[in-house]
Amino acid sequence: MSETVRRPTPRPTYDHPTVIRQQDAARHLWGDSDGSGYVSDQVYVSSADLHVLHFTLTPRGRYVHSAMNPTVFGADVAYVVLEGELILVDPENGEVRPLKAGDVGFFRRDTWNHAMNPRHEPVHVLEFFSPPPSRNTASPYARSKPLLTETRYRDSRWDNRWPAAQAERDAAARIHVVREEDHLHWLPEDNGGHLAGTAVDTEYLTVTRGYLSPGHMGEEHTAHDETVLYVTDGTLHLHLPAYEGPAWHRVEPHDAAYLPKGTAYRLVDVDGNGARYWAGAGRVPVGWQP
Secondary structure: OOOOOOOOOOOOOOOOOEEEOHHHOEEEEEEEOOOOEEEEEEEEEEOOOOEEEEEEEOOOOEEOOOOOOOOOOOOEEEEEEEEOEEEEEEOOOOEEEEEEOOOEEEEOOOOOOEEEOOOOOOEEEEEEEEOOHHHOOOHHHHHOOOOOOOOOOOOHHHOOOOOOOHHHHHHHOOEEEEOHHHOEEEOOOOOOOEEEEEEEEOOOEEEEEEEEOOOOEOOOEEOOOEEEEEEEEEOEEEEOOOOOOOOEEEEOOOOEEEEOOOOEEEEEOOOOOOEEEEEEEEOOOOOOOO
């Protein structure tokens, strides 16, 4: 029996710096039996500026669009593949982009999207989304658009012109694949113990990969936008020098740290093993309309 009502995605919000443990992230299963497939979400933050979740596709699982779940959004969306492989598709134009662990798939407003897991193991994906669903950029926005009726899994625009047309394809791409070697690297501190690489940076969303060297004692920074740090490797110690609550917070792999705009913080490696994280920062200009 097909579902008749799509349950809304949870929208956990916080008014102060907060560490969200993986087991405390809000769980949500979406999809329908009319063909969209099912996706398991763990929502860490869903505020007025930023939406961050971890989703899982089962072995050989997928999501596609349906009348109940039209997968097109009014936002910038970045998919960070944490484990496994993901095939991300623009079914309107037939653009097919395989992603491996560590890759980022990025698409902008009005890009129809499907995703498939080609392997016999689950694929785990970290998602950053801004402007977020609280701004009516997800389901209400998608249902305001005509449903995509023709699905393509091959982009025939480049037939008989490949690889000569590669630059043309890249210029026309709706889905951008950002690999580690494509990051724009920079040093948050001048001692070289903290390396950052920008994978995505637009007027709404910035996604950064961060690396802390063993024993790194970070300088104080300020979150210029609402920010979520998601730790993937090692243990990150978050120091909040101006916060009225606890000053030190231990952030383990698959935990996230929420930093409101204006939060002063330091990142420290206490254990001496180094740490890696992804950071997403969201911003919505005043007066913005979906």
